[in-house]
Amino acid sequence: MIRRVPTAILISGRGSNMAALLEAAAAPDYPAEVRLVLSNRADAAGLAHAASRGIPTTVVESRPFGRDREAFEAAMEAELRAAGVELLALAGFMRVLTEGFVARWQDRLVNVHPSLLPSFRGLDTHARALAAGVRLHGCTVHLVRPGVDEGPIIAQSAVPVLPDDTEASLAARVLAQEHLLYPAALAWLAAGMVRVEGSVARVAAPSGGGALANPLPGLHTLPRTEPER
């Protein structure tokens, strides 16, 4: 029997990456067990989906805390401690975390970002990729460090940028890859297959955490991380 690492998913909105993680983690041999979905917004659509799957949810509204990020994080950590989680997966969680929080969860805090980092940190990544005229775009799953969208890269997936792409068409192509990549990358982390050497994360998987466009050749080395068709 593998040990399943108790995990929380943090969201702020739609929660489609959260849904992909819940789908993967529904398999009994997935190495992370989602114990809690936490949102900093009560109106996050993902909350209802998590609840419909029987996953405990909680809301810690960030707005009432204003600029007091430490107080917001203390409230959030009380919930995370109560749930006994050891791993945090940010899935469209749109709050910048303090250095203290990031340090306390060092190498146990992972994020998905809709670009091939270190290009296009921050917001509006698809519009910026189109404006820059890049031919390849994609998504990254990385360990979180204090700088926004910085940290050792666990896995990336690239997609082509097509001549007639709009922001929406490109976002959809990237999002489909996020939904494949994130469950695989979280599984690697939970299974202890990720080793951090300075600013580089080494992954003990045949693909080493890389994938080019879709489908993701050789990426899914763990059972049951394939999407359902």
Ligand code: GAR
């Ligand atoms: C995703 O595209 C995710 O990569 C992005 O927000 C979206 C959330 O969608 N995250 C960031 O930009 C973090 N810097 P979802 O709620 O449907 O998963």
